[in-house]
Amino acid sequence: MIPLNRDPVPATADAVVVGAGINGLTTAYELARLGVRDIVVIEKSYIGSGSTGRCGGGIRQQWTTEENIRLAQESVGMYENMSAELGYQVFFRQGGYLMITENEADLPAMRRAVELQNRCNVPTSFLEPSECLKIVPDLNISRLKGATFCPKDGTAYPFAVVWGYARACHRLGVKISIRTAVTGITVADGRIARVDTDRGSIATPILVNCAGPWSRSLAASVGVNLPNRQERHEIMVSESLKPFLDPMVISITNGIYFSQSMRGEIVGGIGDPAEPHWTEPGQFDTRSQLRFAVRFARALTDLYPRAGDVRMMRQWAGMYDVTPDHRPILGGVPGLDGYYHICGFSGHGFMLGPMTGRRMAKHITTGAEDPIIASLSLDRFDKGDIQPDAFVVG
Ligand SMILES: Cc1cc2nc3c(=O)[nH]c(=O)nc-3n(C[C@H](O)[C@H](O)[C@H](O)COP(=O)(O)OP(=O)(O)OC[C@H]3O[C@@H](n4cnc5c(N)ncnc54)[C@H](O)[C@@H]3O)c2cc1C
Structure with missing residues (x-):
């Protein structure tokens, strides 16, 4: 206690x-x-x-x-x-992070990042889109151009x-x-x-x-x-599912990220460029938005279509200090x-x-x-x- x-x-x-x-x-x-x-x-x-x-x-x-x-x-x-x-x-829990992109233009920076991380002894590797399926089967790779993965x-x-x-x-x-x-x-x-x-x-x-x-x-x-400056960011949590996802998946193209918690829930978020920037605590607003729920559900089911049948249970908002x-x-x-x-x-x-x-x-x-x-x-x-x-x- x-x-x-x-x-x-x-x-x-x-x-x-x-x-x-x-x-x-x-x-x-x-x-x-x-x-x-x-x-x-x-x-x-x-x-x-x-x-x-x-x-x-x-x-x-x-x-x-x-x-x-x-x-x-x-x-x-x-x-x-x-x-x-x-x-x-x-x-x-070290299930790794799979960072994906749909932009060819990101690939040189991703390769440079892998080099720098490897020089710092971080075991990241660059993956072709098809290799992502070994890590996340059922991921929609139709628009992916590449990814990086660090198992640690x-x-x-x-x-x-x-x-x-x-x-x-x-x-x-x-x-x-x-x-x-x-x-x-x-x-x-x-x-x-x-x-x-x-x-x-x-x-x-x-x-x-x-x-x-x-x-x-x-x-x-x-x-x-x-x-x-401060920004609202939100998270969505699904019903519990049997274990199917080891890593955090994160897109540097649209900012979606999601992982599966130990209780089996999909937990994730997505940035929103339309969110205002605040500087005074009196302005902070941590109410939940329907707009976020829709944006997240669309981006998730686009990238992981099998999530289309999953029920979302709750959401919350917090502040980034940027x-x-x-x-x-x-x-x-x-x-x-x-x-x-x-x-x-x-x-x-x-x-x-x-x-x-x-x-x-x-x-x-x-x-x-x-x-x-x-x-x-x-x-x-x-x-x-x-x-x-x-x-x-x-
Ligand atoms: C939706 C969302 C998702 C995120 N996801 C991740 C993630 O996956 N990984 C990651 O690394 N980071 C993530 N972050 C960012 C991360 O949460 C923050 O960077 C981190 O928690 C900041 O911690 P902190 O201790 O600096 O601040 P806080 O956790 O905000 O703590 C500050 C504390 O100060 C107290 N306080 C403020 N003013 C006063 C006062 N005048 N008197 C007394 N107490 C006061 C507050 O009540 C608060 O408890 C996320 C943030 C959000 C909002």
Whole structure:
């Protein structure tokens, strides 16, 4: 049992982490493992209530930028041992990811991506359309031009992951205050001094902003301008079927992705270019749309016609926190000691979270330069040093 703390928050802490999603909890856990005492995680709702609890649980290493590949690859290594390390079953399953395209023009980039991933020791291979049938029999390959496949990609159960991290945090003495909102942050002499919540104030020298889609407004409260915008994304879940699909199938042509859960459900989504972009929490809308249900059902049955007889049971929506290059923003900001952000993960924060938390915790406690964190710092946007990843899907 994790005692979920609804009492007044402690008066002091060595570090306050805002947000009990994958990034807040992995960071708090790794900080505690490195010996930081008196860590408080502040969560305005319940554990996993943000994007993490809304996500598809997909974990892939097939990216076109080395930072994303490395963070995902290192996170996969952590997911492989996570159930044992946390003492909690997180249902990580490596059925692979099959990335498909209907565009001839994508093939050179896909081949380059395979080369880069192989150089990073990710065992991806390029497949001709007919070879996809060995992995997903009954896939409609009539319009496919090619695919890539990595057998080490997979899925995990998002709620189990955050519950596992929350329990492990608790064992290490981290306090998790749920139903507690950060209402203000005080900066004194260029450093973090105090965090105000609706259950009291905490004097602290370190604040880690892991507020997901709310990270932009939290950062603005200490004068940090994040270029993030927020978008609604939805997921559809079918009735349970006997096991028929090992990998996650994902199309870089229209953005559909789907996998089969351990309960037998088809779980998937599809991006929608017509969705508005928001920047203020008051604008967020996570209601479900009929438009999504129709788009997803059409794209799914087009690619996998046998799904035409399957009943869809439920759908939900969550928020992506999107940066201009769809890559996260990590690190601190010059002139504001003790402030760090770990945000902007678009549709891939669940897969990158474990190693991001580990690297950030080391960076926060030692101050040591980390090349991946440095390349994902906020100032890359001012420097124009933007390298979008070509395989952003969803
Ligand atoms: C439909 C959908 C599908 C997705 N599929 C995948 C996928 O397959 N694979 C993948 O890797 N990623 C996926 N993602 C993206 C992934 O969910 C996110 O990138 C990731 O969960 C972000 O985690 P986080 O901890 O940074 O933020 P969150 O999980 O959003 O956590 C932030 C927390 O901060 C809390 N908070 C905010 N403001 C305050 C405040 N002022 N005071 C206190 N608490 C506060 C919130 O309540 C929230 O719980 C998907 C996202 C969606 C919406």
